Amino acid sequence: METSDRVKRLALWGIPLSLGVMGLKLVAWWVTGSVALLSDGMESSVNVVAAIVAFAAVSYAARPADKTHPFGHHKAEYLSAVLEGVLIVVAALLIVAEAVPTVLAPVPMEAPALGLVINFAAGAINAAWAYVLIRAGRRYRSPALSADGQHILSDVVTSVGVLVGLVLALATGYAVLDPLLAVLVALNILYQGWKVIAHSVDGLMDHAVEPDEAEAIKAAIAAHGAGSLGVHDLKTRRAGAATFVDFHLVVPARMPVGEAHEICDRLEDAIRAVQPGAQIAIHVEPETEKAHGERVRVAPATEAAP
Structure with missing residues (x-):
């Protein structure tokens, strides 16, 4: 199975999982009336929208060039990922x-034990799924999966904080801790949203x-550029799962085009060995051209790697 197909399958699975987790958290709020649990459930509703957007994005991103x-x-x-950050x-x-008005008139929770157990189960599912998405996002260089995984991980942290806070509220009898905790949850979500947006814009x-x-x-260039006189103006950029490499290859002024092309083929193979799937653009120029940008010296032919 190709990388793009794996990414799409993971993104698709995120939709029913996020719906299930949201359902569990809303049930936990319904049986308790806790504003903190409601805030946790509202964050999960964003996960549902984000999962749908992520699936649409990775499907579109997998389309070939045209x-x-x-x-x-x-x-x-x-x-x-930017849209997900805005939704957060x-x-x-x-x-x-929702929480601020309740700070002034806190309401005691109903059936707290059942609500906390349900919310804990939802958090455990989210933790496992966040681990899968973050790992896959790094492996397949998918910004959409990474952003979704980081958001769900922040949801897990939120859930843990809510559970701890509500246990304290029950133990102390201070019902006002419930809405105050919801406000703290919101501040954490704002921070996570900012990080997702900043990373995506970058x-x-x-x-x-x-x-x-x-x-x-x-x-790779230094070891496999034998026959050339060096490389300069090396530039790289990342666009989702794709890596672009661009540089100027300096060759002797009288080198035949065929020999220069062989060096380019060798360099492309070497670069793709360390950056699979990289899209490479090499500008061949004679030694009389003035070098500029970042330079890379190549090994002499006797030292070059096979």
Whole structure:
């Protein structure tokens, strides 16, 4: 199964799972009347919308390049993540609007034990799913899955905080702790939403690959560029699951085109060995051209890797 198919399948599974978790949390609120549990359930409702958006985004991002999008549709996942961040912020504001009036007139919970057990079960499901999504997001370089996993993980942290807070409220008899806890939940959600938006916008700005990945690319060029005189103006960028590598390859002025092409093929294979699926653009130029940008020295032919 191709990577894009695995990502789409995971995104699709997120829809029924998020619906189930939301249902459990709303049942927990219904049997208790707790504003904190309601706030937790409202955050899960955002998870449902986010799961649907994530599935649509990864499906669109998997479409092959075409005439109007020659570099592919990878950035659609970043747009999904930005939208999810906005939804998180909206959910936080709705929670505040619900909780603040209750601070002035707190209401005791009903059937608290049953509600807490139900909410704990929902949190356990979310924790397992968040782990799966975050791991898959890193493995397949999917911003949409990563953002969804991070959001669900924040939901898990929220659920744990709500459970601990409500136990304290029951133990102390201070019903006002319930709405106050809901406000704290909203503040945490706002912070998580900001992180998701900031990370996604950064991705839309053509962020370079991570430093360790850049070093691996340079090492591959240095080891397999024998026959050339060096590389300069090396640039990288990441767009969703796709990696783009661009550089200028300097060759002797009298080198035949065929030999220069062989070096390019060798370099492309070496780079894709450390960056699978990378899209590479190499500009071949004679030694008389003035070098600029970042330079990479290559090993002499006798030292080059096979």
